[in-house]
Amino acid sequence: MHDLREPAGLRVDVWLWAARFFKTRSLARQAIDGGRIDVNGAGCKPAKLLRVGDRLKIGRGEERLEVDVLALSDKRGPANVAQTLYDETEASRATREAMREQRQLVGTHGPARRPDKHARNQLRRMKDAR
Template sequence: MSANAQPAGEAGASDSQRLDKWLWAARFFKTRPLAVEAINGGKVHVDGQRAKPGRTVRPGTRLSIHKGQLEWQIEVRAVSKQRRPASEAVLLFAEDEASRLKRQALVQERRAGPSLRSEQRGRPTKRDRRRLSELTGK
């Protein structure tokens, strides 16, 4: 763990952090404005309740994060004042096993499903354009 990340057991003046900064440092969002937008949009819940970007999180805080179809149920383990590499950001939280399995199943299902690109055939043919003209009356 880096010098900027503190384990959950350590007590100190800097054992809390703004929610938007923590989400950015833990690499859930690429920028802080994206994190703020998600929080204000109700996509992030702290201990089961909607929160504001300035809400402080401490080790032990439970978060629910929704991004698209994916959902994470996590517990904050540490805070980091800087955005560190992904290998270190993973140490900042612990994800529930059920949440991880559900998210992995969704990702596998999406990968196994038919690709939208394979269903597209490109530009309509002359025959297709004639049929469209008949339907629209043009």
Template sequence: MSSDSTTQIRLDKWLWAARFYKTRMQASEAINGGHIKLNGQRTKPGARLQIGDQLFIRKQMLTFDIIVRELAQRRGPASVAERLYEETVESVTRRETQQAARREQARLNPRPKRKPDKRERRKIIRFVNKYSQENS
């Protein structure tokens, strides 16, 4: 899985091999959706990735700013995939602060133990409708 004789690889294939996405199709959709930037620019799934390139990846609520260290043609174990890239220090600290903020938000706003039943849903709907009519 280490660096092959090739010096370039498709971006979608590398994202799949580095285990950022479960399938190449998901990687391609993320690239087409503008969630991946190669060296600060929007790109296409077939863009050629080289060692030393910088990637900015937005995945769900997380953001990764990484530098490509190795190229891989095949997907392997996670321990090997981690060696394919190096995450910047700023990216790690930003992600940790985002995760801490989400944990704190979840602690302050716990989820209800169950969904509201039919009667409770009707009360909620009536309340929302009444409140929205008063503010209109």
């Protein structure tokens, strides 16, 4: 006989994938193994059971998120459904906004490009003039 109640817990790597924090379970597992995911203030393993009410700290690149688990799902659905699985804390949201504004103020300079034909000719003339 099957028990139809909601599961008591779900693997962290499965939930991170279903909530669309990572594109694949493998990437979620790598982030967990790399120490980029904390559950309730402590590190975890990919198979740790996640429960409703747990708090996760997630690091993706330079982005840091802190979310509360609202629901469990082992199926990856559309983004608007995935967003109902968690609630980002106000402190996390404010920090992320401040970091975004700081990046805009600093500005990012694109990578140095190879000189075009005109610039190459100028460089050649400067070197020949020596």
